[in-house]
Amino acid sequence: MNRIKLLGEKIPDQVKRLLIPVLVVIAAFVVMRHILVPSDFGKYGHYRASAIDEVASREIKYSGHKACEDCHDDVVEMKKMSYHRDVTCEACHGPAAAHTQDPDGNQLPAPKGRGYCPLCHEYLPSRPTGFPQIVTESHNPMKPCISCHDAHDPKLPYLPKECEACHAEIARTKALSHHVYLSCTRCHETPEEHKVRPRDYHPDKPSTREFCGECHAEEAPAPKEITRIDMATHGEGYVCWQCHYPHLPEVH
Numbered sequence: 001m002n003r004i005k006l007l008g009e010k011i012p013d014q015v016k017r018l019l020i021p022v023l024v025v026i027a028a029f030v031v032m033r034h035i036l037v038p039s040d041f042g043k044y045g046h047y048r049a050s051a052i053d054e055v056a057s058r059e060i061k062y063s064g065h066k067a068c069e070d071c072h073d074d075v076v077e078m079k080k081m082s083y084h085r086d087v088t089c090e091a092c093h094g095p096a097a098a099h100t101q102d103p104d105g106n107q108l109p110a111p112k113g114r115g116y117c118p119l120c121h122e123y124l125p126s127r128p129t130g131f132p133q134i135v136t137e138s139h140n141p142m143k144p145c146i147s148c149h150d151a152h153d154p155k156l157p158y159l160p161k162e163c164e165a166c167h168a169e170i171a172r173t174k175a176l177s178h179h180v181y182l183s184c185t186r187c188h189e190t191p192e193e194h195k196v197r198p199r200d201y202h203p204d205k206p207s208t209r210e211f212c213g214e215c216h217a218e219e220a221p222a223p224k225e226i227t228r229i230d231m232a233t234h235g236e237g238y239v240c241w242q243c244h245y246p247h248l249p250e251v252h
């Protein structure tokens with residue numbers, strides 16, 4: 001007893017002062033618990049019991065994709081086997097509860113333009129590698145996506161060719177450039193093994209100015225439509241790709 005009392009006497013002033021805010025907080029908590037917290041809070045769990053009725057009374061807007069099967073089994077069947085099997089109907093067509101009740105009175109929109117599909121397919125570094133992505137600006141511009149890909153069974157209109165299968169970005173860039181008709185292997189001599197073990201076998205890369213000069217030098221024996229430069233003075237001292245990206249060489 002004596003010891004405790006002694007200790008009590010020794011409690012420093014600043015600790016006693018600290019007790020005041022602690023008591024204020026406890027008092028505030030008790031007051032708020034009774035005034036601010038709704039009375040039905042905690043009846044079933046850590047939420048208001050009446051929230052259930054409120055949510056349940058909201059208008060139902062989505063019907064779920066099972067509802068579509070009754071009337072659109074052809075589309076449902078097709079999509080089931082496709083790359084879009086995990087994309088629900090309403091992700092593209094919007095909330096369809098009203099439509100399923102009265103199809104003729106409530107037509108559904110369909111995303112026919114180029115704006116919608118890129119929400120999932122636009123290239124983003126954070127998307128998993130391997131997820132099919134495009135750069136909308138350069139991927140077959142102007143035409144609607146659905147003119148080449150069926151939205152319910154999206155496929156590639158043709159299988160990518162050899163180099164394009166792994167270097168799609170470069171292939172697409174080149175497809176829009178002045179070098180469109182140059183094959184990859186004109187500039188990169190590629191061992192067959194590269195296509196199987198790309199990291200162990202590397203293709204060649206041009207290493208000199210003279211390589212580009214084979215077509216662009218004034219005296220080069222290439223077709224005369226090709227723009228010529230004076231190799232002696234043009235970009236003197238630097239390799240050409242210091243200034244021209246070889247897969248999109250034009251200077252804008």
Ligand code: HEC
Pocket residue numbers: 063064065067068069070071072089090093096099100101103104107108109110
């Ligand atoms: C009770 C039958 C029924 C159900 C259920 C139903 N639809 Fe329909 N749907 C129709 C009919 C009938 C039409 C044709 C309406 C018309 O031409 O005006 C139609 C048309 C459509 C169209 C085309 C609209 C257009 O302008 O071409 C889309 C898209 C569509 N439905 C999507 C859905 C989706 C998604 C679901 C499931 C969430 C669904 N439907 C459920 C009967 C149904």
Ligand code: HEC
Pocket residue numbers: 065068072075076079084087088089090091092093110111112146151152
């Ligand atoms: C990736 C987006 C996407 C998904 C998912 C999708 N649709 Fe469509 N749907 C479209 C587009 C785009 C059109 C317009 C096609 C056109 O006009 O050529 C369309 C057209 C339709 C049509 C009109 C006629 C037709 O058959 O082409 C119906 C009906 C339809 N969709 C039903 C469905 C149903 C049912 C589902 C789910 C099983 C579904 N859609 C899933 C994008 C989608």
Ligand code: HEC
Pocket residue numbers: 083084086087091092111116117118119120121130131132145146149150151154155156
């Ligand atoms: C809600 C997201 C979503 C939307 C919207 C969407 N897609 Fe897809 N798409 C996917 C998923 C998921 C896959 C399958 C990816 C996989 O298998 O790894 C896919 C796959 C594809 C593929 C790849 C097929 C292949 O052979 O690799 C194409 C092409 C495609 N979608 C086109 C479209 C088009 C055109 C539209 C618009 C009408 C569209 N997508 C809208 C999610 C979406």
Ligand code: HEC
Pocket residue numbers: 114115117118121131132133134136139140143144145146147148149156157158159160168172
């Ligand atoms: C003129 C036809 C055409 C149009 C229009 C078109 N595509 Fe493609 N798409 C292709 C071809 C061909 C390929 C395969 C070769 C390639 O990757 O470029 C492809 C590939 C794809 C891929 C797979 C890419 C990969 O690397 O796996 C996706 C996703 C895709 N397209 C989505 C779209 C979307 C979204 C649109 C609309 C913004 C669209 N496409 C418009 C022809 C088209």
Ligand code: HEC
Pocket residue numbers: 162163164165166167184185188190194195196198199200202203204205
């Ligand atoms: C199976 C996929 C695949 C195919 C097919 C493929 N490549 Fe590659 N390529 C790669 C990978 C992966 C790398 C990166 C290698 C590394 O970093 O070691 C690469 C690297 C390269 C390089 C850079 C080498 C360097 O030293 O920096 C060139 C050039 C190249 N590829 C050209 C081509 C050409 C041309 C073709 C078609 C004849 C082709 N590739 C086909 C996967 C492929």
Ligand code: HEC
Pocket residue numbers: 163164167170171174179182183184185186187188205206241246247
């Ligand atoms: C006009 C000649 C030319 C053509 C055609 C060409 N390349 Fe290249 N490529 C180059 C040059 C030059 C470099 C850069 C060399 C350096 O930086 O050391 C390069 C670099 C590369 C690299 C290394 C990574 C990078 O982006 O710099 C890859 C991969 C590659 N090319 C692949 C391809 C593929 C695939 C094709 C066909 C679609 C192709 N190239 C067509 C000249 C060309």
Ligand code: HEC
Pocket residue numbers: 178179182186206211212213214215216222225226227228240241244246249250251
């Ligand atoms: C096999 C021949 C060939 C080779 C090798 C070649 N090019 Fe080209 N280049 C062409 C053709 C064909 C064109 C399109 C016609 C034109 O615009 O001159 C072109 C266009 C260009 C243009 C655009 C000219 C303009 O009018 O705007 C530039 C820049 C260019 N090439 C740079 C290069 C560079 C850099 C290299 C080396 C990495 C290279 N080229 C290698 C054939 C070639």
Ligand code: HEC
Pocket residue numbers: 209210212213216227228229231234235236238239240241242243244251
């Ligand atoms: C120091 C930067 C630089 C270097 C290095 C360079 N270029 Fe250029 N190139 C330019 C610029 C800037 C232009 C556009 C202005 C001009 O016509 O001079 C151009 C234009 C061109 C054109 C188009 C000429 C025309 O009349 O339209 C061709 C073809 C070309 N370059 C090829 C090459 C080749 C091949 C090499 C390597 C031997 C090379 N360039 C090295 C900067 C460079």
